[in-house]
Amino acid sequence: TPAGDGGEKKKPYLSKEWSEAQREKLLAILNKSVVDIEALQQVSWAGIPNDLRPICWQLMLGYLPRQASGWQDVITCKRKAYRDLLARHYDVSNSRRSEEELAILRQIAIDAPRTEPTVKLFGKSALQRSLIRILYIRACTHPSSGYVQGLNDVLTPFLHVFLSRVFPGEMGTWDVDSIHDDKLIDIEGDCYWCFCKLMDRVEDMYTRGQPGIRHCVETMEHLLKRVDQELSLHMEREGLELLHFTVRWFNCLLMRELPFHLVCRLWDTYIAEGENFKPFVVFVALALLVTFSEKLQAMDFQEMILHLQKLPTQEWTPKELEMVLSEAFLWHTVFKDTKVVNKST
Template sequence: RRQEDALGRHILHPRQGYLPANAERRESVLQRKRQEYFGFIQQYYDSRNDEHHQDTYRQIQIDIPRMSPESLVLQPKVTEIHIDIPRTNPLIPLFQQASVQEIFERILFIWAIRHPASGYVQGINDLVTPFFVVYVFEYIEEEVENFDVSSLQEEALRNIEADSFWCMSKLLDGIQDNYTFAQPGIQRKVKALEELVSRIDESVHRHMQQYEVEYLQFAFRWMNNLLMRELPLRCTIRLARQSEPGLSQAIWLPDTRGGEGPSITTEKEKRERHAEPEGFSHFHLYVCAAFLVRWRKEILEERDFQ
């Protein structure tokens, strides 16, 4: 487990893509982005109870009681980002802590109102978890799953929250059409998975056709949550490493160089960055296909897929 914990530090630290290439500017940009996030909190968070934000906040809140059913303090908050937060790794004590749930609530609400094209959609909460865990790693030496986050200093918690927000935002920049009306991004990815499986394992594909199994029935969740509800948390972090450099350098970690003076990015880096969002989608697609190939024997023996 300690080796796996160290893996998290290796994958997403230092903040490649989050900070400018110019080392002299990194600290100032990092502090500016953190201040910008808490500026959003000050500007928008009190509006969560306004009528025009109630639907968003209700969806975020409904999951909170399910995340920590013993927490009576949270029970009266029956609104919509709270539906999903309790579903965030419900078996891991870390995510049952009230302070962690409050951090997730702020991150999700601010992201939602800054992205009105999609707003908050169930499953987005899962995308915060790998960033949050990796940044908690920076402040502790013990296993993160049972760590009491409230024991950290306030400044550390603020840094973790802001960095997690920007990283999740960068990830979603490349896949936001997964969450807009009719979720066209997911529709395309599920169709691509079906076409891929038909090429690499025709027997599995024909078997599912024979028993009228639609790929959307099982793969929608895989695409919506990027497999983060299917795998242990440590495995989702390992998947990030397998997709380096694209995922860890540019998708999972935001690039804040824009507007900060002349870019010193090389032409090779520019080409890589341009291709990375699609590269991540392809990587995720092949992981999903690998699941079906790995369990092909069980699939081919199955007759009742209800």
């Protein structure tokens, strides 16, 4: 696969037979006049076919109501509300912005071109503008977390998934610069509200001092001692702390540790976890680390750091990701009610 195409030419993540069976289960839920969100989460956890992903994500995140009859009104209302936010916060002269707002806008403008460099799509000028607008509006409307580097990457799955409704075929063929501004702003609106809904579940990971991330790292330290004592002891002997590499992992919700063609599959599970999303991310990180346990135990400090800062996952297929998610699910089931996981931040 050419690196610039973000891996979208790889085979579909699971078999055609699985995909069809999964589609049938999801359509049976989606075609009801009132959608059973719990049932939708249970089925979606195992992955969502590409064409159903936008509607499933919007429902599970609470962007759309359970009553199908209300969907269009909500979409119209939310898209208008996003345009109002743009008019109030973005489409104004710099002289009307505070020093803090100017600093945020400058930082976002610096980070936007660095977003998911393996995927050419996000480097296109139309999407650069979309990234900047959405991230800036969210920073203005959520001052406690504002903007933190890494959120530009966290936004990309939403842009990819909601653009897929407009562009058929492989991501590498999408001519997003040709899309009409009005249509792009509508897609942005959907992305913005869903991004906000997801961020509400992990807000303290991005507030000052990032206490949520600190708690994730502490939890992971305790869990690693329980599930892989040998690796934990080896890291201790070599002087390697989880803080050396997991802050980056959690900052981007593990996105940068996987090839982009697997990220949306990962997010199917994240979003299906609902309110358990944040604790579940810790178990995914733990399962990802332990996947490389044998190799890591043969390495010294420097070798481990290099390995963990650039995990060899670029050739991964969905099979490897499914194994990580299965392990994470198992450990989450075992430990979710323990003090280690439920300790307050």
